[in-house]
Amino acid sequence: MRAHLGDQLVVASPTTGATRRDGEIVGLHHADGTPPYDVRWSDTDEVTLVFPGPDAHVRHVEHGPGRPHERPRPIVGEAGEQTGGVSGTAPRHGAPNPGDIGRRVAAERERQGLAREETARRAGMAPDYLAYLEEQPADPSLATLIRLADALGTSVASLRGGGIDLPPGQGHALLHPQLRDLGPDECRARLSTHGVGRVAVSTPDGPAVIPVNYEVVDDAIAFRTAPDSVPASAVGTEVAFEVDHVDEAMSQGWSVLAVGPARVVTDPDEVRRLARHVHTTPWAGGEREMWVSVQPTRLTGRRISPRDQ
Numbered sequence: 001m002r003a004h005l006g007d008q009l010v011v012a013s014p015t016t017g018a019t020r021r022d023g024e025i026v027g028l029h030h031a032d033g034t035p036p037y038d039v040r041w042s043d044t045d046e047v048t049l050v051f052p053g054p055d056a057h058v059r060h061v062e063h064g065p066g067r068p069h070e071r072p073r074p075i076v077g078e079a080g081e082q083t084g085g086v087s088g089t090a091p092r093h094g095a096p097n098p099g100d101i102g103r104r105v106a107a108e109r110e111r112q113g114l115a116r117e118e119t120a121r122r123a124g125m126a127p128d129y130l131a132y133l134e135e136q137p138a139d140p141s142l143a144t145l146i147r148l149a150d151a152l153g154t155s156v157a158s159l160r161g162g163g164i165d166l167p168p169g170q171g172h173a174l175l176h177p178q179l180r181d182l183g184p185d186e187c188r189a190r191l192s193t194h195g196v197g198r199v200a201v202s203t204p205d206g207p208a209v210i211p212v213n214y215e216v217v218d219d220a221i222a223f224r225t226a227p228d229s230v231p232a233s234a235v236g237t238e239v240a241f242e243v244d245h246v247d248e249a250m251s252q253g254w255s256v257l258a259v260g261p262a263r264v265v266t267d268p269d270e271v272r273r274l275a276r277h278v279h280t281t282p283w284a285g286g287e288r289e290m291w292v293s294v295q296p297t298r299l300t301g302r303r304i305s306p307r308d309q
Contacts, residue, residue: 001058002033008059009039009052025058046141099137101145104159106134108152122151153247176308177252182301187256190243190301192216195280197243199223199262199294201234213282214241215274221258221294222265222274224282234262234292241294254303258296265291 003009003025011021026047027038039050050056109119116134120127124147133140133148140148145156152159182190194216200209210231212223221241225231239262244255265271274291282288 001035001052001056003028003037003058004033004060006061008061009037009050009056010059011052011056014055020055022059046143099139100161101140101159102134102136102138104161105130105148105152108154108159109134112152114152119148119151123147176306178305178307180303180305182254182256182303184299187258187299187301188219190245190254191221191256191258191299195243197221197223197241199231199234200240200242201230202237203230203233213280214243215277217274217277219296221296223292224288225290225292226286226288227290229288231292232264232290234294235264237262239294241296252303252305254301256299256301258294259298260294260296262292262294265293 005025005028007025008022009025010019012018013020021041021043023039023041025037026040029036029038036049036051038047040047052058109116116130117127120130123130123144125144132138133144142156145159149156149159194214196211197214198209198211200207202208208230212225212231214221214223216222223231238260241258241260242255244253246253265274271291274293
């Protein structure tokens with residue numbers, strides 16, 4: 001028995017020859033097309049590893065002239081039992097080319113400081129399979145997404161990008177929430193994680209709050225902008241700078257507010273020192289080489305969490 005990707009595996013009744021089950025062959029484990037196969041069954045849409053028996057046969061699908069079969073790639077099953085096989089896209093060990101789901105899984109895992117091995121253990125899958133999901137444009141099953149969402153403390157909708165254009169905080173409030181103030185050290189610890197914060201400034205058109213990518217260097221908040229931009233109007237004034245994190249799935253989160261004078265950084269040595277600490281470039285792109293530094297004179301924060309935490 002030999003098959004190509006896209007062919008149909010048909011399991012027939014041994015007495016009548018009627019089709020009992022069929023599915024598309026979506027993965028090969030041998031370059032010559034011999035079994036076993038990864039089959040996506042038409043009745044359940046699930047993919048399973050199949051060693052065809054005597055009641056199964058391959059129904060070849062015409063791929064059309066001038067359309068050669070795609071180059072095989074290694075396959076790694078969720079349980080890690082298959083390695084070194086082949087399937088139908090680019091080699092897994094080539095340059096990573098993750099899909100949207102893989103990027104969201106990796107970003108959420110790294111945000112929580114979880115190693116890939118620990119995440120795979122929580123989700124009940126092989127680390128190699130999780131690596132494949134994060135590095136290749138994979139199409140994991142709903143069951144896989146449910147396990148990953150549970151392991152990461154998020155939702156399937158979030159991993160799929162649902163609600164990406166909606167503001168956070170639309171979920172139900174906790175049954176017994178606890179709101180407490182954060183101490184100075186807790187505020188500094190959360191502020192120093194860097195990322196995206198919001199700077200509140202006064203402009204000729206009135207108050208404005210602008211998100212910026214920022215760094216914390218020697219307890220000062222620094223961000224890059226353009227001289228003619230709204231954030232640049234912070235220079236020479238007292239501004240408010242806010243960062244927060246919302247755990248939508250758990251209806252909890254925290255916020256930190258820093259207030260202090262803003263100045264433009266002009267000393268070349270200080271500019272180079274700030275540049276060395278950069279974790280990300282400004283998401284807005286363009287020429288943003290003007291550094292603005294905010295030295296907090298007041299630092300406050302709050303956290304919402306379940307009462308028993």
